[in-house]
Amino acid sequence: MTLIEVRVHGVADPETELRSLLRWLTADEEVGPAVRGTLAGSEPARPDHLGTLIDLMSLVVSGALSGSQLALAIDQWRAHRRGAPKVTLRRGQLEIEVDGRDAETLRRVTELLENEERSGDGGTA
Numbered sequence: 001m002t003l004i005e006v007r008v009h010g011v012a013d014p015e016t017e018l019r020s021l022l023r024w025l026t027a028d029e030e031v032g033p034a035v036r037g038t039l040a041g042s043e044p045a046r047p048d049h050l051g052t053l054i055d056l057m058s059l060v061v062s063g064a065l066s067g068s069q070l071a072l073a074i075d076q077w078r079a080h081r082r083g084a085p086k087v088t089l090r091r092g093q094l095e096i097e098v099d100g101r102d103a104e105t106l107r108r109v110t111e112l113l114e115n116e117e118r119s120g121d122g123g124t125a
Helices: 014-027 067-079 103-119
Strands: 002-009 035-040 056-061 086-091 094-098
Touching: 002 014, 002 103, 014 035, 014 056, 014 067, 067 086, 067 094, 067 103, 086 103, 094 103
Parallel strands: none
Antiparallel strands: 002 056, 002 086, 035 056, 086 094
């Protein structure tokens, strides 16, 4: 299992977009069975707010999912959203911005998922 941090950028309501992306990924026939996600805030709640700002998704990905499958699913979601939000995937020190389905993005997302085997860290970031 690999743990990936997911953020969306350039949107007024990151929580709504992350919820939408999580629903999209879990509904995908190829991606859904290989991912589990949870939403969280990257910072503690501020005293002047009623709750935590949700701006982060932790995505647990099984080894059965390829980087190209994940990148394509995210890109398809982006294409269906107003303004095509940018999505950043992070695992450890490796960070990738998914903003299209070009070959370089697919290669880097594959590297992000396969990095677990090289690092031997068991998928934790």
